[in-house]
Amino acid sequence: MKSRIVAGALALLGLAGIALAQPALAAAAPKQRIDLRVLVLDDAGTGIDTLRAQLDREGVPYDVLDLTAGGRPVITAAYLADTVSGVRRAKYQGVIVPNELSVTGAEATALADFEREFKVRQIDAYTFAGSNVGLTNAWSGVLDGATMQVTEAGKAGGFGYLKGAVPVDDRDPTVSESFGYLGASAAPAGATFTPLVTGAQPGGGATGSLMGVYAHDGREELVVTLAANRYQTHALELGHGLITWLTRGTHLGYTRNYFSVHVDDVFLPDDRWDTVHNCTVGDDCNPQRDPTVQPYNQTVRMTKDDVNALVTWQNARGVKLDVVFNGGGSVEAGAGDPLTAAVVANKAQFRFINHTYEHPYLGCVQDFSVTPWKCTGQWVSQADISAQIKKNVDWAKSKGIPIDASELVTGEHSGLKTLPQMPADNPNLAPALTANGVKYVASDASREQTARTVGSATTVPRFPMNIYYNVATVAEEVDEYNWLYTSAADGGSGICENNPASTCISPLGASGFANYIVPIESRIAYDHVVSANPAPHYAHQSNLAEDRILYPVLDAVLARYRNTYTTATPVVNPKFAESALQNRRQSAWTAAVQSRQIEAYLLDGKVTVTNKGNALDVPMTMPSGTTVVSASLLGLEVGGGAFGEAYGGERSAWRSFGKNGQQTLRVS
Template sequence: MKSRIVAGSLALLGLAGIALAQPALAAAAPKQRIDLRVLVLDDDSTGIDTLRAQLDREGVPYDALDLAAAGRPRLTAAYLADTVDGVRRARFQGVIVPNESSVTGAEATALADFEREFKVRQIDAYTFAGSNVGLTNTWSGVLDGTTMQVTDAGKAAGFGYLKGAVPVDDRDPAVSESFGYLGAAAVASGATFTPLVTGAKPGGGATGSLMGVYAHDGREELVVTLAANRFQTHAMELGHGLITWLTRGTHLGYTRNYFSVHVDDVLLPDDRWDTVHNCTVGDDCNPQRDPATLPYNQTIRMTKDDVNALVQWQKARGVKLDVVFNGGGSVEAGAGDPLTAAVVANKSQLRFINHTYEHTYLGCVQDFTVTPWKCTGQWVSQADITAQIKQNVDWAKSKGIPIDPAELVTGEHSGLRTLPQMPADNPNLAPALNANGVRYVASDASREQTPRPVGNAVTVPRFPMNIYYNVATVAEEVDEYNWLYTSAADGGSGICENNPQSTCVSPLGASGFTKYIVPAESRIAYDHVVSANPAPHYAHQSNLAEDRILYPVLDAVLARYRDTYTTATPVVNVKFAETALQNRRQAAWTAAVQSRQIEAYLLDGKVTVTNKGAALDVPLTMPSGTTLVTASLLGLEVGGGAFGEAYGGERSAWRSVARNGRQLLSLPS
């Protein structure tokens, strides 16, 4: 009778005849539910801040308990665990503490008992390599310029997305930046210590663990003896491995390493830097100056050979740059323009974004009779903005160039608020965007780092690169860099002396581009990549012309990435609209985490995600072999195929969960 009831129920659901996954045999141990949330004991230390930053980047939910707060909740058995529907529940899947002695007495006992009962892991964010954590200190000191190594055990425990070598930067030889204790295992009987990441004394000699697992007393602690902060490159590279180890690779959250680059002003000429007078010809150079003293070629514009070089570079690197174009430049160049012909001939190999027809300034009407310029009190009209958007779309269509009309980069990000002259957007911008179906408009991340709505559109912040719009040669780049970043006494503008956000450098010589600018600019871009930030970078068409000075910077970013990460963890080269989608998902998820809209837990090898609010895209990261469950009836399940996308040795994806809906996943046995 029982089998007929099940069969009849399945038939009513239209599932009769489908092979069902058999439920796992009951475990000998009592059932345990593990909620997918991390507990952070926060003492405002740098080590804790570094791990909180990584949790935030990936979107992993956590509760931060301020250890210094008066009247804070105490760590008790009831705070850490309870019973739900007759099943013991751990309220946290992992614990992050400042060090092994962060809490004492009854709290330490409650925490240890909790970790033993539920096999919950703990990270000691930063501590001394001493006997309390199963180590003896073999050496301590500054690690700048050395190279750490991920061990085979480390790769198996969560750091498998890394090839093995993790450099420790030495950004300023005059400053000690990275300190660590090298530790050797010194455990009592019944305990073990397994190094996951090791380091070495500069110049050779002592080696030892910088991150390792101390297993003792029925518990596991990942002991970190490396001082790090959230902005250091190696901290970001190792951060995901720490989270994976802590959660055993099963958690809410999602991470990718993004790298997209926009090349603005394609088809237009850009003004050129004057290395004699330290100004930009056609922009801020005095028009009364003797033309004979100005550069012969006063503008920079790509050629057909530069387009062919771009296509070949893309093929060789497996990364596409985004061509941000102005059709008016093609029309101005004439019907036989070789650059236009090359762009059109290679249109299937390129990605395009509308940059308006003529790169017209779309904010206030500017008054240049004063320096700096000011607004006249009038605005560029909605009709003029619409014409700039629509004419460029029409030009692209006439050439068969594929574009998404919803994407837009205005000239100089104009129309958006620009301090100090324009504290508010041009009021005509939003109506023009709406009328033309624009949903994504670029903004400058150095001014606005957070996306915001503009009419029906949303801003997409972009990182500027210090490869200037008005240079095409190495000599020009070095000269302008020296002008901006050296003191007046050294022949520079002295701007760096009065700007708290800038640092003066010694004048760069002929090798300054290769030895200083490329390493500095590629490091900045690389840090954006490994911080899981999807924001694109931007440069200009002038940087792909003549000496093609953008490529060495991009190559340095990609070379370092490919030296550090496995091929299973490629850079994600997203398009503009996809960046906006990722921004939207991250913002919605952050709000949902703060309101505890999502409940997620692990029970009997199954993950259940329940949405208690409006429909939401939920980020999930799971071990390889995890499968979707599309139906569950009387304990029997219908498999829905492999979950997510492979990345870094795991499976991860954003899954849409309806209001009051559920997502079920089955972990590999």
């Protein structure tokens, strides 16, 4: 009778997608609540630092217990778990330790009991392949340049976003970078060891586990026997898999691999590097000092054929480059300018960003009578800055070019502080941005790595590429690279000898571009891509002209990515404003995590997320198959469809929570 009444009520309400709990056929397991937060036992070692960096990149909440601190909290049963509303609660969903012997005695017992009771997993950040972790050591040594392999168990256990092969970094053949122990299973009776990532002895010989799961005593620990640091490429590639395994794919946090490239100065001619006098024509070449310098009107400017090549490249790669333009260059070229005609004809193919009308320096008034230049004490006026912004927008509209007027890249990122000459922003910049409705203004990530507010705008850091603005040919790029990175004795500038952040190289020959510059510059950009950093890169229109030297670098980045990641994990190509949005979300989320604004836990197969503060975007990552619970009636769930977007075999999204807002998800 009761079930008939319930069914009738549901029919009257017209509810669909309802999950009806079945009567228990056996005694139900005790309820457990698992809070979505990780515990990190920190010994200041590299392994722990690598994992903390990955947690930070993804925005996974975690607490740190500093093992080196005097008077630190003692790990007890109460430290790890308690009871809330009559339900046993695990305060942590995963534990990261330096190694299996990081804590001993009563602390080790409390940790083991906790992990056993709540089925909480543990990662040993770096350890020896020994019997304590169910292994024997098959071989140990330097693995630089070797190729690791994600096993089928690894793909099923968190690393499914990778195709399989993962090269170990070998950035400097003269330096040992990655030491590893190849482990062979020696799990005792009643225990198992399952390799997730394997490696092989260089030159042939032993093979073994570098990351694997030791299941024993009712617990699981992922044993890492490969040394890595937060900056190594293979650590970046494997990092997400470690977090996914630890949390069983259910956690707060979000990751994507971003790749956007801005092409500055479109429509302008860029000054050209002089390979004889090692200076830039029209910039720092001195006609009195260098009377035989190349003609001073020699510049580099894209042609209509370069525009067609860009369209072809974009369509073939599935990635758009952002056209950062100066309309004044088009006007100066004349009404019949073929470049302008080609861009306008293909305007639907491009994403456009305002780069000011004529690309003037918008900071202090510069004094070039000395080297390096200095500020005169005067500033470019607000009126002049506003005119450059507005005039370029008006020019674009006159050509029917689609443009978001809230986005801006100033020439040379000028107007923003530039050390050492200009330690503060032009005070006229902020009001000019506000007056013109600018919300996003580019900054140089090599100078400022974090976003900040300038008037109505937020800065968006961009990564410079070492494909120089003043080169269009392979020969010019190699020549300038040699000038900057070789010693005076080798014919270079010697800058590398006096700069602690730089290293001198041997002079590159004709093959240096393909064999040295492309690999190193593409590796730097690739590391940005796989570190969940939304910052765009930038190059210049000159690099798409003549030899089109930017494309080999971009192709190398994309080829490596597509050889490493599955098609279910595509590279994301955000627009300028989208990069700014991600920066803003990440910053706000970091602050919210530190203040514990969000409460999130797993209970009875459901994740409940509650915002205890002001409105906030919350990142969430869940297993494939997770659905939204849109309502609950008499203990019955009303399904609201699949949660989030598919990426890397998971479902993930940023969700907006109002003050005191809540969302419930059913985890499959």
